[in-house]
Amino acid sequence: MTHSNGHLGRIATAAGLGLMAGLAIPHAKKAVMQGPSLAAGDWVAALTAEHRLVEKMFDQLLATGDDEKMKRDMLLAKIAYAITKHGIEEENVIYPALAENARTDQAHHLTHDHAEIKTFIYDLRRTGSTDPRWLIKARAFWGQLQEHMREEEEDIFPAFRDALPPEENARLTRMMNWEGFKVA
Ligand SMILES: [Fe+2]
Ligand SMILES: [Fe+2]
Numbered sequence: 001m002t003h004s005n006g007h008l009g010r011i012a013t014a015a016g017l018g019l020m021a022g023l024a025i026p027h028a029k030k031a032v033m034q035g036p037s038l039a040a041g042d043w044v045a046a047l048t049a050e051h052r053l054v055e056k057m058f059d060q061l062l063a064t065g066d067d068e069k070m071k072r073d074m075l076l077a078k079i080a081y082a083i084t085k086h087g088i089e090e091e092n093v094i095y096p097a098l099a100e101n102a103r104t105d106q107a108h109h110l111t112h113d114h115a116e117i118k119t120f121i122y123d124l125r126r127t128g129s130t131d132p133r134w135l136i137k138a139r140a141f142w143g144q145l146q147e148h149m150r151e152e153e154e155d156i157f158p159a160f161r162d163a164l165p166p167e168e169n170a171r172l173t174r175m176m177n178w179e180g181f182k183v184a
Pocket of ligand 1: 087090110114148152
C-alpha cells in the first residue's frame with residue numbers, strides 16, 4: 001500500500017512537473033518571439049525589425065527547389081506565423097490609430113493589403129509546394145509583400161509617428177507589444 005501510494009505520488013509529482021514545464025515553455029517562447037519588438041523601443045522600429053525577419057525567411061524560401069517540399073512547407077509555416085502575429089499588431093492597434101487620426105484611407109488601404117496577403121498564403125498552400133507554379137506564386141507574393149512593407153516603413157508609419165506626441169507613441173508601442181504577446 002505504501003509502495004503503491006509512493007508510486008502514485010511520483011506520478012502526481014511528474015504530472016505536476018509536466019504541467020509546470022507546459023506552462024513554462026510558452027512563456028520562454030513568448031520571450032524569444034517578442035524579443036525584437038520589446039528591444040526596439042518604438043513601434044515603427046519594432047515593426048520594421050519584424051519586416052526584416054520575414055525578409056530573411058523569404059530569402060531562404062525563394063532559394064528552395066521543387067524537390068525541397070519539407071523545407072518549403074516549414075518556411076511557409078514560419079512565415080505565416082510571423083505574418084499573423086505582425087498583422088494582429090498592426091490591425092488591432094496601428095491601423096485603428098491611423099483611422100482615429102484622420103488617416104482612414106491609409107488604414108483601409110493597408111487592411112486591404114493584409115487580406116491579399118492572406119489570400120497568397122492560402123493559394124500557396126492549395127497549390128502545394130512541389131507544383132512548378134509554386135515558386136512563381138511565392139515570388140509574386142514576395143513582390144506584393146515587399147511593396148506593402150516598404151510603404152509602411154518608409155512612408156506611412158514614420159510620417160504618422162512624427163505627427164504624434166511622444167506619450168502617444170509610447171502608448172501605441174505598449175498596446176502593440178501587448179497584442180503581439182497575446183498571440184506569440
Ligand atoms: Fe502591414
Ligand atoms: Fe508591417
